[in-house]
Each structure stands twice: as structure tokens, then as C-alpha cells.
Amino acid sequence: MLDAKILVVDDNKSVLSALEILLQFEYKSVQTLFNPNQISSFPKIDEIDIVLLDMNFSAGVNTGNEGLFWLKEIKKKSPNTSVIMMTAYGAVDLAVKALKEGASDFILKPWNNERLLTTVKSAYELRKSKNEIHQLKKKESHLKQVINEGKNNIIGKSQALTAVLNLVKKVAKTDVNVLITGENGTGKELIAREVHRLSARNNEVFIGVDMGSIAENLFESELFGHIKGSFTDAKEDRAGKFEAAHQGSLFLDEIGNLTLQAQAKLLSAIQNKSVVRVGSNKPIKVDIRLICATNCNLEQMVADGLFREDLLYRINTIHIEVPPLREREGDIMVLADFFLKRFSTKYDKPGLKMNTMALEKLSAYPWPGNIRELLHTMERAVILSEGNVLKPSDFLLHSRATGTTEDGPRTLDEMEYQMITKALEQHDGNYSAAAEQLGVTRQTLYNKMKRFKV
Numbered sequence: 001m002l003d004a005k006i007l008v009v010d011d012n013k014s015v016l017s018a019l020e021i022l023l024q025f026e027y028k029s030v031q032t033l034f035n036p037n038q039i040s041s042f043p044k045i046d047e048i049d050i051v052l053l054d055m056n057f058s059a060g061v062n063t064g065n066e067g068l069f070w071l072k073e074i075k076k077k078s079p080n081t082s083v084i085m086m087t088a089y090g091a092v093d094l095a096v097k098a099l100k101e102g103a104s105d106f107i108l109k110p111w112n113n114e115r116l117l118t119t120v121k122s123a124y125e126l127r128k129s130k131n132e133i134h135q136l137k138k139k140e141s142h143l144k145q146v147i148n149e150g151k152n153n154i155i156g157k158s159q160a161l162t163a164v165l166n167l168v169k170k171v172a173k174t175d176v177n178v179l180i181t182g183e184n185g186t187g188k189e190l191i192a193r194e195v196h197r198l199s200a201r202n203n204e205v206f207i208g209v210d211m212g213s214i215a216e217n218l219f220e221s222e223l224f225g226h227i228k229g230s231f232t233d234a235k236e237d238r239a240g241k242f243e244a245a246h247q248g249s250l251f252l253d254e255i256g257n258l259t260l261q262a263q264a265k266l267l268s269a270i271q272n273k274s275v276v277r278v279g280s281n282k283p284i285k286v287d288i289r290l291i292c293a294t295n296c297n298l299e300q301m302v303a304d305g306l307f308r309e310d311l312l313y314r315i316n317t318i319h320i321e322v323p324p325l326r327e328r329e330g331d332i333m334v335l336a337d338f339f340l341k342r343f344s345t346k347y348d349k350p351g352l353k354m355n356t357m358a359l360e361k362l363s364a365y366p367w368p369g370n371i372r373e374l375l376h377t378m379e380r381a382v383i384l385s386e387g388n389v390l391k392p393s394d395f396l397l398h399s400r401a402t403g404t405t406e407d408g409p410r411t412l413d414e415m416e417y418q419m420i421t422k423a424l425e426q427h428d429g430n431y432s433a434a435a436e437q438l439g440v441t442r443q444t445l446y447n448k449m450k451r452f453k454v
């Protein structure tokens with residue numbers, strides 16, 4: 001017996017009892033209504049899975065309008081209930097009209113019992129799938145909310161940060177593309193998430209892609225997807241990040257690291273608002289809000305022929321410049337305090353404090369690695385702390401001028417970090433030249449830079 005609730009509405013009592021007898025062997029609950037006017041007040045109509053509804057109620061009238069009227073009423077109150085229309089006249093155009101209004105099927109009177117049971121069973125399956133979709137959508141929207149929540153704890157009350165957040169508020173409501181620039185570790189990704197959180201798309205996903213870490217030959221497949229067999233590792237069809245971000249926001253980080261070839265492909269996807277999976281020729285429409293970020297000076301890159309002007313024009317409808325930490329007056333203290341609390345809890349060291357000299361040391365430092373550097377400095381100090389009070393010596397800061405820590409490298413990691421920053425400085429930030437000098441590939445250098453947050 002199927003666990004479904006069925007309601008039969010007909011002004012012919014013998015029809016009602018015949019259907020009740022037939023259906024009660026198959027379905028758990030079968031109710032009947034002689035008068036359609038009772039539909040409006042029928043309790044919990046949204047819990048009814050299937051309604052079998054007569055098309056003609058008033059004696060002598062066979063326009064079917066009464067049935068269509070009640071069909072609309074039911075659908076208004078319970079859109080997922082499957083409604084099967086019953087008509088004695090077999091007027092196909094009427095049945096088609098009912099299907100257009102949302103009926104799931106129709107039955108001609110007099111009916112064939114077996115065929116009627118098959119029709120009801122299909123309607124039941126339809127209702128079941130609709131319920132499942134409804135549940136999944138609810139779950140999905142909840143999950144998206146959870147994903148979008150919690151990550152946006154933007155700390156700081158300096159004028160410079162407040163101005164950025166005010167701009168974010170204004171821009172978020174529109175659907176324009178946003179370019180976020182600023183030094184490494186200033187919180188560009190956090191700002192991008194805030195744009196998404198405050199936008200009308202906030203019930204949809206925010207998909208972030210680090211363009212710098214995608215190998216050149218995988219760029220297209222990562223962003224636009226591929227179909228099975230289009231290259232050796234393409235074992236199955238896969239959607240790219242653009243498709244994954246459909247109706248949400250797509251965050252392209254390190255946009256300045258794209259080759260000119262990749263820039264051309266990206267531009268075409270943005271212009272056409274569609275992508276073509278690798279190995280396919282079928283364009284797929286995508287609706288995304290594009291947010292890009294970089295620490296490069298894209299105007300300068302355009303002047304140097306390294307970045308396409310038309311792409312820059314597409315991505316920077318609104319430009320948000322995130323100020324470095326040294327220009328956010330007062331924020332160092334607030335952030336240091338915030339991270340101290342976070343890591344004291346994480347590493348179970350309650351009551352940890354900083355003394356005045358330590359605070360002064362943190363305030364005076366220019367924080368070239370910005371908030372990320374402050375975060376790591378605080379985490380390290382908390383982990384290594386022995387007493388209840390953090391002193392200046394607990395904070396290991398890098399000297400900007402020499403690229404070394406105060407006491408010289410203490411660990412292999414520190415040594416590697418220093419060698420990388422030095423090589424980059426010597427080659428004016430040219431990755432390929434620095435990688436060659438260090439005897440590693442460009443990708444290895446890039447991975448290490450990511451690891452060390454260079």
C-alpha cells in the first residue's frame with residue numbers, strides 16, 4: 001500500500017464511492033468531497049498528494065470552467081499537489097487547457113480501472129519527485145547560507161576600511177562586475193565575499209578560483225569544464241567554475257597572472273555570457289556576478305602589453321582599492337586583539353595578554369604582508385608563548401629593508417622564505433627569473449610563495 005493521501009472531488013455520489021473502493025486498496029488515505037465549494041476550506045490541502053477533480057459540477061453545464069477554476073484554486077494553495085482531471089465528455093481541447101493550467105493528467109469517464117490506477121500511480125510518482133526537489137532546494141539553500149555565513153568577520157574601524165565597506169554596500173546591490181585591488185593579505189577575498197553576502201545573489205554560491213595556481217594547460221577545463229574523452233585525464237563530463245557559479249558570484253583571484261591567451265578566452269566567456277566545455281561545441285548560458293582581484297597594477301600591465309585593455313574594461317566596472325594595513329589607523333591593535341582571542345581559544349591558552357611594549361612593537365611595524373602577516377605573527381606568538389603575557393620578543397617580525405627576520409633564519413622554512421623573497425627582489429618580481437635562479441620551476445616557486453604567503 002502506498003503512503004499517499006488522495007482526494008476525489010465529484011458531485012456524483014456513485015462516482016465518489018466507486019473511486020473510493022477502487023483506490024483504498026492501493027493508497028493509505030482516500031477522502032471524498034461531494035461539493036467543490038468545500039475545497040477552499042479543506043484542511044491541510046497541501047498535504048494531499050493527488051486530487052482527482054471532476055471538470056463539470058453544475059448539472060447541465062459542460063464547459064469545464066468549474067473544473068479549471070477549482071484546479072487553479074488547488075494549485076494556488078498547494079502547487080506541488082498533482083491534480084488529475086476527470087471529464088465525461090472527452091473534449092481534448094478542454095483537457096489540454098487543464099494541462100496548461102497545471103493538471104498532471106486527465107481521465108475520461110467512464111474509466112477503465114486499470115488505466116485509472118496507472119494514471120494515479122504516475123501522478124503519485126510526480127508528486128514524490130516534486131516533494132524531493134522541494135526538500136533538496138530547501139537543503140541547498142540552507143547549505144548555501146551556512147557556506148556564506150561566518151566567513152565574513154571583517155574587523156577594523158579605521159576610516160580607510162569604513163570607506164571601503166561603504167562602497168561595498170552600495171555596489172553589492174547592483175549586479176556590476178567588481179575589481180578589487182590591493183597588496184597581498186589586505187583582505188581582498190574577504191571583501192569579495194562581502195560583496196556577495198550583501199548582494200541579491202546571497203542565497204546562491206560564491207565560487208572562488210585562484211588563477212595563479214591553475215596550470216596553463218588546465219585553465220580552460222577548470223573554468224569552462226570538459227566533456228568525457230576530450231583529453232587524457234577527462235574521465236567524465238565535468239562542469240567548470242563558471243557553470244558551478246551559475247546564478248551566484250564567481251571570484252577570480254590573482255587575475256593579473258593570466259597569460260594573454262587565457263585572457264582572450266576569459267573575455268569571450270564574459271562577453272557572450274556563456275561557456276563552451278572543452279571538447280564540445282555547445283555554448284552553455286551562465287549567469288554570474290564576476291568579482292576579480294589582483295595585487296598587480298593592471299593599467300600598467302595594459303601599458304606594457306601584458307593585460308588586454310578590453311578585458312580590464314569588462315572586469316572593472318567598479319574598482320575597489322583595499323588599503324594596506326599600515327594606512328588603517330587603529331586597526332592593527334583591534335586586529336591583533338581579535339587574533340589573540342581567536343588563537344588563545346584555538347590553542348587553549350585562556351587569559352593570554354600582550355604587554356604595552358609588545359603592542360607598541362606591533363603598531364610601529366609596517367606590515368608588508370598586511371593582515372595575513374599579522375594573523376600568522378599572532379598565531380605563532382600564541383603557540384610559542386610560555387607565560388600569560390606576550391612580550392616584544394614573542395613577535396618575530398621581518399625587517400623590510402633586508403628581508404630577514406631580526407635574529408636571522410631559525411628554521412629551514414624561514415631560510416627558504418628569505419631566499420625566495422630575496423630572489424624576487426633581485427629580479428623585480430619576475431617569477432620566471434627568480435625560479436631559474438633558485439633552480440626550481442615557476443610552478444614550484446609559485447606553490448612555495450603561496451605556502452609562505454609571500
Ligand SMILES: Nc1ncnc2c1ncn2[C@@H]1O[C@H](COP(=O)(O)OP(=O)(O)OP(=O)(O)O)[C@@H](O)[C@H]1O
Binds near residue numbers: 155188295372
Ligand atoms: N579586516 C579583516 N578582519 C579579519 N580578518 C581579516 C581581515 N582582512 C583580512 N583578514 C584575514 O587575513 C587573511 C588574508 O585575507 P585575504 O585572503 O582576504 O587577503 P587577500 O588580499 O585576498 O590576499 P592575496 O592577495 O594573497 O590573495 C585571511 O585569513 C582573512 O580572513
